[in-house]
Amino acid sequence: MTESVYHIPVMLAQCTEGLAIDPNGIYVDVTFGGGGHSREILKHLDNGHLYGFDQDQDAEANIPADPKFTFVQANFRDIKKYLRLYGVKKVDGILADLGISSHQIDEPSRGFSTRFKGDLDMRMNQSAPLSAKEVLNTYEESKLHKIFGIYGEVKNAKTLAQAVVAERAQQAFETTEGFTAFLKKYAPRGKEFKYFAQVFQALRIEVNDEMGALEEMLMSSVELLKPEGRLVVMSYHSLEDRLVKNLIQKGKFQGELEKDFYGNPMRPLEPVSRGAVVADEKEIAANPRARSAKLRIAKKTGK
Structure with missing residues (x-):
């Protein structure tokens, strides 16, 4: 390579x-x-x-x-x-x-990028136990609020955290494609890709401490x-x-x-x-x- x-x-x-x-x-x-x-x-x-x-x-x-x-x-x-x-x-x-x-961004299976369909993974160390999927599907609302707000500097972090908890009760988050489709509803118009990047950054920082x-x-x-x-x-x-x-x-x-x-x-x-x-x-x-x-x-x- x-x-x-x-x-x-x-x-x-x-x-x-x-x-x-x-x-x-x-x-x-x-x-x-x-x-x-x-x-x-x-x-x-x-x-x-x-x-x-x-x-x-x-x-x-x-x-x-x-x-x-x-x-x-x-x-x-x-x-x-x-x-x-x-x-x-x-x-x-x-x-x-x-x-x-x-390389990590461009490898769909790693789940770092909004450009590709892949698992919500985001682990730098692929043998580590915590993935983005687990964060989204198991973390309590207050913790998600903190992650989105501090690590992603997402302005509507509280609203997004509430929405994630409500959505996963109906269907678990599995793929980057599914998650970005969900995020579109909460992204500022015309700034969707920046918003996606902020949320993905927040998850990546949490997953990898x-x-x-x-x-x-x-x-x-x-x-x-x-x-x-x-x-x-x-x-x-x-x-x-x-x-x-x-x-x-x-x-x-x-x-x-x-x-x-x-x-x-x-x-x-x-x-x-x-x-x-x-x-x-x-x-x-x-x-x-x-x-x-x-x-x-x-x-x-x-x-």
């Missing part, structure tokens, strides 16, 4: 530059996917090593035949545990591209990075970007920046880029997914 078919990496040059690669350093690509970013990192390594994480078994088809690379099929929330198995306690850089891969996994990965990254080590994270929606931004700027996900007795900021990371880096118009024209990408680069403080 070629990378161009599987997934076109976004802001490839900016991500690689952001890592400030030491040819002899140890790096981690926690979202291996199609392997585009990993292959670029490997070009810059001499005696260094790269570990690539992905919980999706489909990603194994893209593993490069390079002795400097090790693939780990695991959720990136467990990055620290798995690196320890390889005897790695500290690393020089960590890259995370938080977007769902083009994406926010919980991201928090764990980010906190582990802080511990794993050597002083001056780089953290490079690309996000595609405001919930993810807010977590990354707060951790870099405040040292935590919520609350205000703490300072020591002398007024110095107490945070383990400091920003390298001023604000978020975004793709230029040329890249967006070639790869529309780049439009919503925000790249943040930080380095570990201390000696």
